[in-house]
Amino acid sequence: MRMPSDSELTLLFEGDEQQLQQFAFVYSVIVDWGEEDEEIVRLFGKQLPDETVEVSPTDKGLDVTYNGQLHSIALTFTGNDRYITIRGFQELIRDKYEIRLFEASYLSDTHEFLILPKRKWEELDARYPVRSREIFRVIDDELDFP
Numbered sequence: 001m002r003m004p005s006d007s008e009l010t011l012l013f014e015g016d017e018q019q020l021q022q023f024a025f026v027y028s029v030i031v032d033w034g035e036e037d038e039e040i041v042r043l044f045g046k047q048l049p050d051e052t053v054e055v056s057p058t059d060k061g062l063d064v065t066y067n068g069q070l071h072s073i074a075l076t077f078t079g080n081d082r083y084i085t086i087r088g089f090q091e092l093i094r095d096k097y098e099i100r101l102f103e104a105s106y107l108s109d110t111h112e113f114l115i116l117p118k119r120k121w122e123e124l125d126a127r128y129p130v131r132s133r134e135i136f137r138v139i140d141d142e143l144d145f146p
Helices: 008-013 019-029 037-048 081-094 117-129 129-135
Strands: 031-033 055-057 062-064 070-074 097-102 109-116 136-137
Touching: 008 019, 019 109, 031 037, 031 136, 037 055, 037 062, 037 081, 062 081, 062 117, 070 081, 081 097, 097 117, 109 117, 117 129, 129 136
Parallel strands: none
Antiparallel strands: 031 109, 055 062, 062 070, 097 109, 097 136
């Protein structure tokens, strides 16, 4: 999957609600509250150009291989695992990429996320500080399905 262009990102931040929805439809990773954790990792991995991501379940959670390095994500095998997986994957890619939640999807049982290079998020936050906070929510320890 390709990353959005600078002009598409400009439309996202400067456009109307319809353009925001179209952008989200094309570029978001959609995660249902009941999604399998392996599938979450696969969906996010597909969004990363030039990166390799493999995942396999273990009796303690997930083993994720990111660019040849093995990482483990411990799960609780409860409904809390969706965001444990998301935060765990965010931790693996944090040097190059960041995942953010589309704020409009927060109160739904299906959350939409955007992954961008970390530098791109920094540029967008500097250029559109208020709009960035309106459209996106940073993944933190408190975030979960409502």
